[in-house]
Amino acid sequence: MSGTGRRRATWISAAAVAPLLALSACASPGSNDGATGDGEVGGEIRMLVNITDNLTQDRWEELVAPFEEQSGVDVKIEGPTGQSVAETFPALLAAGTAPDVIESIFPTIDTAPEVLDLTDQDWVADTPMVDTYSTDGRTNVVGVGTQAQSVLYYNKDLFAKAGITETPTTWEEFDEALAALAAAGVERPIAFASDWATGVQAQQIWHPQQNITTPAWQQAVAGEESTLGEQFEPLFEHLTDWIDAGYTTADDVATDSGTQEANFIAGTVGIYPMGSWFTTTLDASPPPFEVGVFAPPVDEASDAPGPLGATLAYPYMVWNGSSNIASATALVEYLATDEDAIKAQAEMDSFSRAGLDVSTNEYDALVQGLVDAAPELVVPGNQTVGDLALPVAGFNAKFTELVQGLWQGRSAAEVAADLSAWYDAEKTG
Template identity: 30%
Template sequence: MKKWFTMCMTLLILGAVLAACSGSEGSEENQTNKEAGKDIEIVFQSWVTPNLTVDYYDQLIQRFESENPGIKVKRIQPPANEGSPDSYLKALLASGDFPDVVQNATIQMFVDADALLEVPIDDDIKNINNYEAEMIDGKLYNISAIRQPQSLIFYNKKLFEEAGIEATPKTWAELETAAEKLKAKNITPILTAGDWTAGFTFSVMTSSNIYKENRNWYADRFDNKVKFTDADWIESASYYTDLVKKGYFNKGALSIDYTAAEQEFLKGKGAMYPMGSWFSAAEATADKDFEVGVFATPTKDGTQYLLGGENAGGYAVAKNSNHPEEALKFAKFMMLDPEAHKGYLQADALFSNLKIPLKWDMSPLQTEIYELLLNNPPMVGHLNNKVGKVPVAGIQDQYNKVAQSILLGDTDVESNMKTLDEYWDKNNK
């Protein structure tokens, strides 16, 4: 037994039997197949959403395979209702089944695990605006060329009119006044859900007020210059908690998921829906009898500031892939091929961050979002995205717990925010 274990460990160290999720062929056999003219297979972890459907990915994969004979792509996907594929990928990494290409992962987490391949800075990468900002210790691991505003509140213009709301809220006080008017008309003011949506909603409705003043907040948190229990965060979290206490969110929010909340809004069951720009793709094809508008999440003083992602949520390649060249080629195709890039933007209502940006036919709502984007300073992230620095791994789950706790009726703001500091300090490695 000891001899067998030693032999296996040696092989693992040499990387000779690490199969990228297929688990059936060692690298030597794969190389033999390649030399014999047989197809090679790369495994791709896709991120499936109501916008980025299975059919969306399968059509792109089919085109890639037709243009690259000899390469086959096996698509896998995480379970539904997760805010990111991180937990799924961590399990695959631990089992030795890490995919060749991953999408929408928290890059820092898997760089720390030594799981990702450094992406060469070639002409393709140099065509992306601000790609340098995504580098980690001077190295690039993620291929992305998009801008994605997230701190948005979509609203039902018909319900706003019924409640006598003439202007979109810019301040916290104005949002509370609008919510009070809507509730008086028996209209649910704000919709959210109980999965990752809860933490997302909490983050976008509070963080803008913090990060507009400090766009390096996470970096400062690492240096212990700021905390989640500081006065500004307590004030922002109290504002959000008061909205819950006053009954402005949908009843039973914790019992539904992201997809259900989206459908509730599109059915006219709620007046406001905090969500990222990708919602507008679903709105553009929805059958409804009302118009949807959008505004930036309010801040205490009314200063408009957008949170979101730039060059995030892209494609990365496994360091131990048996086919790194082919995997990198596929990752580049999915993000940078002109047809694929434009299709991705339109499917998920994103905006091109190429130096020569590709444009797509925007709906009226998407045009509104684009104008918000143009009229605001450069975005920073929030939740599990960079705000001066990428936060500690898994912080998104703790945001979710805080938001879910508030929705369950726990109104002890300081205690809830303290859990974020405790999580940060425990996981700051």
């Protein structure tokens, strides 16, 4: 993980904040050269955010309230007008009504020119994974923490019942563990979920081995040194083996993630692949058994643990067409660097960050242990920004659609071929 240090920003008044935002060059609002313009901090700004069961409107407003009080800026929190922030932001751009700050998504090929370059601001260098998410050395999205993707939660009671004394590190050991859970009568040895979750979970399991076999695999695909089919067919073969053995069934990809999480908490699931955000649910509804976590398997035990898949938590962007760039940038700096703001966001949706106190959430502490043990953090296939982005839009949705076909009887080779064909038809450049 790069750039994980942090400092506490001091927010006293609009007059005191403005000097903190002075950059080496000045430009009028709307330019994309890293400057905040000549405007002073104050006035009103709009922030488009993701609204969920835990990221509620009220909690967002509570989060920005200290900034409003200390800076004099009025922050208007807005949820998506479409199905998601990813759908809403481009629509608002086209309508000329884009928000000043955008949360939860990354720049795409189409929207990147509309996002402010923050590279020259001194506080940016200390934000998490800043180098990983940069493009040609430029930073136009910053995050507050990292959310580990490659986490396997397991039920220690069920492992003990199945006679599993150590968590598996290799694919062979993983298969043996699943077989032992099934033999012990565990209802769901490994649980996948429907909709977006199927593809994400599959990728999460594959991140370590994939990045051992082909480091920076996205660049290998983009450079035509490999294909998406080649990158994922070995994973599809593992999934097919588990489906054929009955460790996971077609019912999984018809069951939403909330229900599968409830099934894990109820004690009917042996292993549940999910991102670090699941710790928030576990902390709110602790299971009646001890939960453990381990990293996904790799081919050779000597390579364990492999690189850990991770994404930026709370990614923030500033619209470079904003009429109040100084205040928008001040808000993003506050959210990404202020200790109290960082803590508040971690309580809303768990993430890892060096120095962050995880002692109050035992499940966060478990995931932090995986992050600390990982040789490196790597970006998943659905990344849309940075030097490791695939030159194609819609990867995650298509990947999910195709991988669900494995549960419907399609072969690993068929799904891999379709994934490569889709990429060849959709890639840009």
